[in-house]
Amino acid sequence: MVMLDSGAMAPFRFRQFKVYHDAKKFRSYCLKLLEKLKAKHAYDLVDQIRRASLSIVLNIAEGSSKRSDIDFARFLETSTGSVNEVVAGFDMACDEGLITQDEYSIIEKEGEEILNQLGGFIKNLRNKKS
Numbered sequence: 001m002v003m004l005d006s007g008a009m010a011p012f013r014f015r016q017f018k019v020y021h022d023a024k025k026f027r028s029y030c031l032k033l034l035e036k037l038k039a040k041h042a043y044d045l046v047d048q049i050r051r052a053s054l055s056i057v058l059n060i061a062e063g064s065s066k067r068s069d070i071d072f073a074r075f076l077e078t079s080t081g082s083v084n085e086v087v088a089g090f091d092m093a094c095d096e097g098l099i100t101q102d103e104y105s106i107i108e109k110e111g112e113e114i115l116n117q118l119g120g121f122i123k124n125l126r127n128k129k130s
Contacts, residue, residue, distance in 0.1 A: 014064040055082040
């Protein structure tokens with residue numbers, strides 16, 4: 001944990017994590033693809049994927065404010081679930097011809113990278129003494 005000299009946590013420490021910045025880029029790409037889905041009236045998928053992609057980013061941020069590493073790890077686990085939800089949503093969109101296979105491949109690749117980062121982060125947090 002990043003602590004200030006007074007023992008308090010640094011504010012907005014999520015900004016220092018690569019996974020936070022990568023998750024924001026992933027969400028940005030997702031939002032661009034969601035415009036295609038909106039144009040094809042796939043509003044149910046658009047809404048679900050939009051919320052899940054936001055959940056990835058916000059759970060990283062919220063978890064970073066927790067005082068224990070175990071609590072932070074729980075929020076990161078929620079983010080991993082949301083990554084899987086986004087990829088599954090776009091998988092269905094691809095199956096339904098709403099996005100191309102190439103677009104889906106980018107989502108899958110970027111989602112896997114974020115999952116790897118989150119997994120390593122979770123492992124590190126769980127192995128540390130809180």
